[in-house]
Amino acid sequence: MEGRRRNPYELTEETPVYVISVAAQLSGLHPQTLRQYDRLGLVSPDRTAGRGRRYSARDIELLRQVQQLSQDEGVNLAGIKRIIELENQVAALQSRVAEMEAALDAAAVAIQQREAAVHASYRRDLVPYQEVQQTSALVVWRPKKAKD
Numbered sequence: 598m599e600g601r602r603r604n605p606y607e608l609t610e611e612t613p614v615y616v617i618s619v620a621a622q623l624s625g626l627h628p629q630t631l632r633q634y635d636r637l638g639l640v641s642p643d644r645t646a647g648r649g650r651r652y653s654a655r656d657i658e659l660l661r662q663v664q665q666l667s668q669d670e671g672v673n674l675a676g677i678k679r680i681i682e683l684e685n686q687v688a689a690l691q692s693r694v695a696e697m698e699a700a701l702d703a704a705a706v707a708i709q710q711r712e713a714a715v716h717a718s719y720r721r722d723l724v725p726y727q728e729v730q731q732t733s734a735l736v737v738w739r740p741k742k743a744k745d
Contacts, residue, residue, distance in 0.1 A: 610658075624664065637674055639681065640659050662681075
């Protein structure tokens, strides 16, 4: 999606569209429970100019998760808040690891390209020198000096 502008009217999971009464119905909770969760920081809906809460589809899913942890698993609200914080932290770290792996892969490719360029720059007209064996003799030719 890079390079393309998003449609400002496109709805996504993060688009805050649900008023508190609709969010309560969709999540199966009472509106007062949603207010309490907002005060505790479990779910943070967006606010309108008049300070009314607007919930997104992601907020509704989070409300359902809070309800499931609370009612089915018996986790208290402080524990739920900590679970949510840790899940968010894990997601952020996974994203960072993916970024770092991509940067590492790019660096490895760059090193391989530079190495190939160095090898390509070697002079081909030079002959490697091999030491003369001890049994061989080395003869040096010197021209005789001219006599006057």
